[in-house]
Amino acid sequence: MAETNGSLTDCACIHGRYNLKFVESHRKSHRSIVRVRYAETDQMGVVYYANYLVWMEVARVEYCQAIGFRYREMEIEDGIFLAVAESHCRYVSPARFDDEVLIQTRVTDVSRRFVSFDYEMSVDGRRVSTGRTRHIFLGRDLRPVRLPDKYLDLFPAPERE
Amino acid sequence: MAETNGSLTDCACIHGRYNLKFVESHRKSHRSIVRVRYAETDQMGVVYYANYLVWMEVARVEYCQAIGFRYREMEIEDGIFLAVAESHCRYVSPARFDDEVLIQTRVTDVSRRFVSFDYEMSVDGRRVSTGRTRHIFLGRDLRPVRLPDKYLDLFPAPERE
């Protein structure tokens, strides 16, 4: 991929993995943008709370691609799945229909068994939520496996928090 | 299953396949009930239109079980999937959060290759929508297969419309 460079540095993806634009921003974080769908709102007039986890997935998949592997291929070719072990989300202020949500994603911890991601979501500079997910690597039988070097080496050394 | 009797006659399922209560109603139709989830509403204050298709799936799975086979087992044991070829829905009046939606499901056409379902959805006697789905049977490779007799025989002869 032209838009990646081995170690993930200061990249930002403006809407979609194939239209990446890189912006100098936060070191080792990745930027994704999702636009709020009508389907994602609820009758409170704001985004339904479970949908933030869907956005985290979108951001996580884009992050993985940005560091050089496509999640889809890892599943198909290596039979390795990134299963969620834990999710956490703080809802700071509401996101609304048609809002453009910027998601900054970082890896905070990675090993052969686990990887953790942090997410910051904002709309026009206003923070809407923060999230964290922790994952384990599973094989096709949904049992834990050790992540091969070829994937592990792609992850940046986690930031110190 | 205690609640089925080979040919599906006049059964109604009140909320959940294991708590079936039978009500004399429409011959060869099956009744399901779903309660509207908050997640299913949108900012118009009514149910988002794609969710009616989810309810049709719930009703269809219950219908299949009521005539004697569990959809899950057909997938796992026989590797046969019921893929949707076509869906249609008319939205007559809105359904809202916490509404109890009655879904009456009928098979309108069935063969070894295809099956079609009709759905009528109502809240307290008020019609909210009507739907229709048409399906083909696929194998694990997602290619068309012919439905084995053991499943085909479970379907009632379709109603004349």
Added chain:
Amino acid sequence: MAETNGSLTDCACIHGRYNLKFVESHRKSHRSIVRVRYAETDQMGVVYYANYLVWMEVARVEYCQAIGFRYREMEIEDGIFLAVAESHCRYVSPARFDDEVLIQTRVTDVSRRFVSFDYEMSVDGRRVSTGRTRHIFLGRDLRPVRLPDKYLDLFPAPERE
């Protein structure tokens, strides 16, 4: 509601608020059951992780009704919304299509400004996940409000953990 009795004691709701069956179980917890929809699975063959939050909503709404108020009416009549401030979920083992998921819901903390719920989800006695949500009460303008006595009094004194 026939099925409630002021203070919530040992109730269990088997699939749907109108078909409640009470089971002596955990004091001051409420039991809900959801059946896994096909729509809720993903290509890993298990339930997609955001859907557990939808189930927590279903369980929470049922809990609220079981202690004597209907969430829908609080929104419409009093203009009070239960907004999620935080969610957390641990995914212990996978839930699959057609599984019957038992959700045990407790209030762990409640005041005029906040309420927290705990959820335990299991399938046939096997724990699939645990969750926690924290909520604030908002008015129609989405600003915090204090919960009126008539609602606050319905909550049981939280369990000591």
Added chain:
Amino acid sequence: MAETNGSLTDCACIHGRYNLKFVESHRKSHRSIVRVRYAETDQMGVVYYANYLVWMEVARVEYCQAIGFRYREMEIEDGIFLAVAESHCRYVSPARFDDEVLIQTRVTDVSRRFVSFDYEMSVDGRRVSTGRTRHIFLGRDLRPVRLPDKYLDLFPAPERE
């Protein structure tokens, strides 16, 4: 909007309404792209059928914006909602996780009371589905209203089919 020009001619929107790129293509059709989310797949390994209707919504909203009005503002400022009266979808071949789905959207019929859209969805030139939705304009009370000239005039004269 810089990217629109009164009558909608030959525009294509590559992922997101603010990053529009115009491509000479089908007269009076609009092109949107969505990337398949993991959340949108089901255990058959393909996109769950209700999600095509969500994509149609995304494409419809982008279409509306491309001809010069933002759907969000019509709701907020004029209290006019575009309610779905009917949906139809043919599922031609499966879309899968991470696929880039091109959606071509056209208005096939428009009046002060109704508007109809057609959608063609494809992945790498392979058609995955076709859809059609029909809508009515509603006021805040969810009763039909007549679309004001300022909006009606934005729509192109529908194509003859």
